[in-house]
Amino acid sequence: MTVEWSTSPPPLVLRVDRDAPDLLRDQLQDALRDAIRDGRLVRGERLPSSRALAGELGVARGVVTECYAQLQAEGYLRSQRGSATWVGDAGLPTAEAALPSVEVPPLRVDLRPGLPDLSSFPRADWARCLRDAVRDAPDAVLGYPDGAGVPELREVLAGYLRRVRNAHARASEVVVCAGFAQGLHLVLQALVARGLTTLAVEDPGDRDSHAVAAGLGIRVVPVPVDADGIVVEALGEAGAVLVTPAHQSPTGVLLSARRRQELVAWARERDAAILEDDYDAEFRYGDEPVGALQGLAPDRVVLLGSVSKSLAPGLRLGWVVCPPELVRSVADGKALADRGSPVLDQLALAWMVRSGRYDRHLRRMRVRYAQRRAVLVGALREHAPGVRVGGLAAGFHVVATLPPGVSEEEVIAAARERSVGLYPMSGYRTSSVAAGPQLVLGYGNVRTPAVADAILRVADLLG
Ligand SMILES: Cc1ncc(COP(=O)(O)O)c(C=O)c1O
Structure with missing residues (x-):
């Protein structure tokens, strides 16, 4: 029939x-x-x-x-x-699934931003810490955990964030969660319960975070970013703002000292919250360490971080450091969402940090990413001199500004034909404000020789 x-x-x-x-x-x-x-x-x-x-x-x-x-x-x-x-x-x-069709060859090098070097995950260290956790954890720890996380990890994270990020962190204010994404969801949920209706976000910025807020019924207001970071005077009436002060995602600019002061003053004046996404602060290449904004105003700033860049996103481990009055609702939200993150993984992370293995891994990776960054910048200077490279101070992506008139879309399509994955700044822009053509090039998960190879393959397209 x-x-x-x-x-x-x-x-x-x-x-x-x-x-x-x-x-x-x-x-x-x-x-x-x-x-x-x-x-x-x-x-x-x-x-x-x-x-x-x-x-x-x-x-x-x-x-x-x-x-x-x-x-x-x-x-x-x-x-x-x-x-x-x-x-x-x-x-x-989905748009992404639709991109590579049968005619497009598989990518030889993928400069997708956001991934750390997955082949350098410290497997032996993690295995050892996990084994120790399995062997030594008291039976009681294997019951339902506190939604806020196991005490050892909360203590270790608070100490680590005080030492390395100059944060004002106490174990009682730390909530362990499944990465930044869940932390953001929990914090926004807690703020909505207190009346939050509008969240200011950076434009360009991380569109996934905007979607998390929109999913909770929050109105998302894009605010421009300039060479000093988010433009505070454009924040207007929002009840909270989400920022990436250490390394703006994706432009890479550092929120300047003056803007930090202005932002905190804005939040105090409006009784607003600042949500600080500290996503790749571990990898700074200049001499001067940059502390977390949260250290300036722990009563106003919620600090969110994760091991997604420092170890691997697949671990799904992160943290929120909350002002005291928010801790309980965020921890309760976490307990309701999934009854707490896996305890053995939490203990393994605590022992990895406490033993110094975490710091050692970060030192090693900082050197590796710095080499890759130098190769990428050198290859662009030599083979695509018309490209301006920015956002270099931290993390493992850069922003390549192409000469006026070059089309992001056409460059990306032509690069795919040559098996190189490139990604457009337009994927991060919320407003339709006309801006020059730019690419966001990730080099975290690309071996050093492949970085140079990728640029050689596409240099003539970049102008
Ligand atoms: C801006 C930004 N913040 C945070 C994260 C980390 O998110 P999660 O910890 O959920 O993996 C990412 C991941 O790519 C990101 O791009």
Whole structure:
């Protein structure tokens, strides 16, 4: 039995076969799922009523209603009581998935920002600390943990953040969480419960963080960033602001001393909160250490960090240092979300920091990233002299400003043809303010010789 369905050209052909071994309901489900996945049925498109489709296919109406119900549960279809059924969001190809098609060769070098060197993860150290944790943790620790985290790790993190980030941190104010992303979610949730409605964010900035806030119903207000960091006078009426003071993500600028003072003054005046994303502060290449903003105003600033850049994002371990009045609601939120982060991993991290292995790993990686950065900058200077490189002071990405008139999109598409992954600044911009063409080039997870190779392959495209 075949139905030709012509709400959108070309008509969709659905077939079910009574003689096939699969149930009619399963055949119909597979056919619809495939049509949605490969784009023959697009989001929002209306489906025939179950009665009409059953009539056309010559099957019982229950076959169609059961099929629709299952696809609704999976998110492929949506419907409202008493009204039509239409195609939902699930299974639609994402922009990223759509990029590499069959004609595009696999990437030889991927300069995707955000990843540390995964091949340098200190496996032996981690294995040893985890083994020690498994062997020595008292039985009681294996019960449900405190939502705020195991005391050893909270103590160790507070000490580490005081020593290395000049933060004002006490163990009682630290909440351990599943990376920055969860920390941000928990803090925003706690602030929403206290009346937060508007969050100012950096533009350009990390769009995932903006989505976390928007998902909680918070209005997200983009605020421009200049050579001194976020423009404080443009903050306006927001109840909180999310910033990356040590190494603005992605421009790489450092929030200047004056702006730090202005930002804290703004927050005090408005009774607003500052959320400090300290995402790659471990890797600074200049002589002068830059402390966390939180050290200046621990009553106003929530400090968020994680091991995603220092060790590996897959560990999903991070922390929040809260002003005292927020700690309990953030810890309670964490306990409700997942009953606390895995205790053995928390202990392993505590022992890694306490034993000095964490610092040793960071020292080693700082040297490695500095070498890669030098190779990247040298290769750009030599082979693409029209490119201006910025955001170099920390982390493991740089911003390449291309000559005016060069198209980010065209460069990226042409580089893909040459098996090099490049990423546009436009992916970080929220506003439609016209800005020159820029690329954000990550070198953390690319071996040093491959960094030079990548630039050689694409230099003529960059202008
Ligand atoms: C701006 C920024 N902050 C924080 C993080 C780390 O997030 P998480 O700790 O959830 O892995 C990232 C990861 O790429 C990031 O780009």
